[in-house]
Amino acid sequence: MAEPKNIKIVCQNKKASFHYFIEKKFEAGIILQGSEVKSLRQGGANLGDAFVDFKKGVPVLYKAHIAPYGFATHAQHMPERPRELLLHKREIERISKELKMGGLTVIPLKIYFRGAYAKVELALAKGKKVYDKRDDIKKRISDREISRFNKAK
Numbered sequence: 075m076a077e078p079k080n081i082k083i084v085c086q087n088k089k090a091s092f093h094y095f096i097e098k099k100f101e102a103g104i105i106l107q108g109s110e111v112k113s114l115r116q117g118g119a120n121l122g123d124a125f126v127d128f129k130k131g132v133p134v135l136y137k138a139h140i141a142p143y144g145f146a147t148h149a150q151h152m153p154e155r156p157r158e159l160l161l162h163k164r165e166i167e168r169i170s171k172e173l174k175m176g177g178l179t180v181i182p183l184k185i186y187f188r189g190a191y192a193k194v195e196l197a198l199a200k201g202k203k204v205y206d207k208r209d210d211i212k213k214r215i216s217d218r219e220i221s222r223f224n225k226a227k
Contacts, residue, residue, distance in 0.1 A: 080188060080189050081186050081187065081188055082186060082187045083184055083185075083186040084114050084115075084117055084119050084184075084185045084186055084187065084192075085117070085119040085120060085121055085184065085185050086121070086183065086184040087121040087122070087124070087181065087182060087183050087184065089122070090181055090183055090197065090199065092202075092207065092210065093201065093202055093207075094179075094181060094197070094199035094200060094201055094202060095199060095200045095201075095202060095206075096183075096197045096198075096199050097172075097178065097197070097198040097199060097200060098172075098197065098198045099183070099195060099196065099197050099198075100161065100165055100169070100195070100196045100197070100198075101193055101194075101195055101196075102133065102159040102160055102161045102193065102194045102195075102196055103159065103160035103161075103191060103192070103193060103194075104135065104157055104158075104159055104160070104185070104192050104193065104194050105157060105158045105159075105160065106140075106157065106192055107151045109142070109143040109146040109150060109151050110140050110143075110151050111192060112143045112145075112146070113140050113141050113142065113143040113151075114140060114185065114187070114192060115187070116143075118140060118141030118143075119138065119139065119140050119141070119185055120138070120139040121138055121139075121182050121183075121184070121185065122139075123137045124136065124137045124138040124139075124181070124182050125137065125179065125180070125181055125182075126159065126180035126181065126182065126196060127180075128166075128170055128173070129156075131166065131170070132158055132159075132166075133158070133159040133161055133166065133169070133180070133196075134156045134157065134158055134159065135156065135157045135158075135159055135182060135194065136154075136156050137154055138154070138157065138182065138185075139153050139154050140153060141153060159194060159196070169196075169198065172198055173198075177200055178198050178199065178200055179198075179199055179200075179201070180196055180197070180198060180199070181196070181197055181199050182194050182195065182196055182197075183195040183196065183197050
């Protein structure tokens, strides 16, 4: 699916599809400080270990690294501080209901700008077992060999 033109992707969690089965996706706003926005616009973010948890019914993004902004003066932000996410009440209820059933977690897939607003794409995901990961690797290798064979013809 093609991305709309007014979206600028800042960072992606590329390992998410390897470690998890993605069930559903949601778009959430994120509450940021000024220096964090400027750092994101420069591409200084990493979602490698990030996860979402609910604190008093509010979704909070933990361990998302946003690098300090180089030109900030005294108002510098903490790189891995918890950041609140903005979702509709129905979406929060739906996600928390799915989490209470068990076996699922909420992970961030990417951070991007839609117009002037920073957004986070969240996913309800289920963890993969080791044998599922091995199957993915075997499938990727066989697809690569098939494409090489077809190019050679």
